[in-house]
Amino acid sequence: MTAQFDVAVIGLGAMGSAALAFLSARGVRAIGIDAHFPAHALSSSHGDSRLIRLGYFEDPSYVPLLQRAYENWRMLEARLRTDVLTTTGVLQIGAPDSKIVAGTRASCALHSLAYEELDRQAMAARFPAFSLDEGEIALLDPQGGYIRPEIAVMGYLTTAAADGAVLHLGEKITSIEPDDAGVTITSPLGSYRAGKVIVSTGSWIAELVPQLKQHAVPIRQVVAWYQPRNGFATQPQRMPVFLRDEGAEGSYFGFPAIGADGVKVGRHAHFREPIDPNQPNPPVNETDTALLDGFVAKRLPAVSGLRVNATTCRYTMLPSEDFLLDFMPGSSRVVVASPCSGHGFKFTSVVGEILADLAADGGTDLPINAFSFESMERFVARSVG
Incomplete structure (x- = not known):
């Protein structure tokens, strides 16, 4: 029997763990799935410390x-x-x-x-x-x-589980197939159905989001x-x-x-x-x-x-070194989170909220227009031109 969820979060590093926690706190039936055991050394969410600052030289936005x-x-x-x-x-x-x-x-x-x-x-x-x-x-x-990354990731997973989220660790998702009614998620261990999916798999993002193969x-x-x-x-x-x-x-x-x-x-x-x-x-x-x-x-x-x-x-x-927080082109049921281009961890706590907004509500009031597929493609086109 295929398990049913409102939202599935694939990848439980910084952004995925926070998204799962925000969803669960809202009472959303959510599952989080990761091929490894957070916070592992193959990710971008370990190493004792991450910098946080308010005066952001990259872009005031x-x-x-x-x-x-x-x-x-x-x-x-x-x-x-x-x-x-x-x-x-x-x-x-x-x-x-x-x-x-x-x-x-x-x-x-x-x-x-x-x-x-x-x-x-x-x-x-x-x-x-x-x-x-x-x-x-x-x-x-x-x-x-500075932020303690391991404490942050494990803290979000702990609160997510306490609020009812299902956690599957050591399970690699091999495909996501959106349709009009939801998304089928498949791994070697089985399949799941969810109304929405958040893909936040870091360096593996292009395996499930082919539009990023040339860019991430x-x-x-x-x-x-x-x-x-x-x-x-x-x-x-x-x-x-x-x-x-x-x-x-x-x-x-x-x-x-x-x-x-x-x-x-x-x-x-x-x-x-x-x-x-x-x-x-x-x-x-x-x-x-x-x-x-x-x-x-x-x-x-x-x-x-x-x-x-x-x-x-x-x-x-990404070529622009910005973030990507948007729906997959052609599907309003798949939310793509990251790459975060080496400066994203400090934003984990707000990106989690944004992803929960996108998956549960279909949009967010927080300012993310610069982090879309369209913005990425415009940057690439300007760079080529």
Whole structure:
């Protein structure tokens, strides 16, 4: 007998787990299915910490979503009775006209967000873990900080199950077939019927959403942890989370010593190395560690000690590096969530709400027009042209 549900969520990483929790809290009969056991190391939802900030340099249109995300993270914390989001402030560092610094300033100005500007001398006195070149500045977003990804994902799955969701872990969905009455979902273990389906499978998204085969590119990301030379300067009270604009070399991010391994550092998108999502991530190599060791030695003198760990995760990138939150072309019964292009985790708590809106109500009042298939295709067409 085929099981019947109002909504099925395929993929229970960050976005899928949150969507399942929001649906279940509304009394929707929902099932969540994942080929693995969250939060596993092949996903994009592990690794101890994820950055969150309000002054969003990428595009000011993200800010209203972030403001809702903060509210929703605090609601999750209240229900779990544990910390998920920790505020340390976020420093956004670079030349005054760099993408990160100028974009952050514009975003803060448009949305009347508080920030503080620090020059090289002020940074040396207040945040000695960092080394700035002459003429560089930092903008301090006082509401920024970090999220614990494993706690967030498992917390959403726990609340979803408590509210009645069915969880199937270790089960890979091989096909989804929408029709006028619903969607048939098939795995080697059986089939299910649901009124709507949310596909949020991260680096595997193109397997169930063929329209993304040419656009959603899984890439390998590497991060490393360092035992700091100056443990006092790298404590969260004295070393905020940071982003650093290195111009043509790209941008780097990092976290203070919030765990036993010390300070975490990475470069956004690393080497943009495409990977096969069905194979293990290529292991960390000397080229990876040389890149990160060099950055730490140059820019974080208080951190430049012993590298104690390095690992991989995945980004799944769209050409525009934006999100995709939309119905599958030709079917109002299939909601596509992600790719989130390497900067999505901080939005998990609001994206979960958005996906629940789309699946349960057919639309959302939250601003997502920029994250449609149509917007993606327009960007691709402009890029080709």
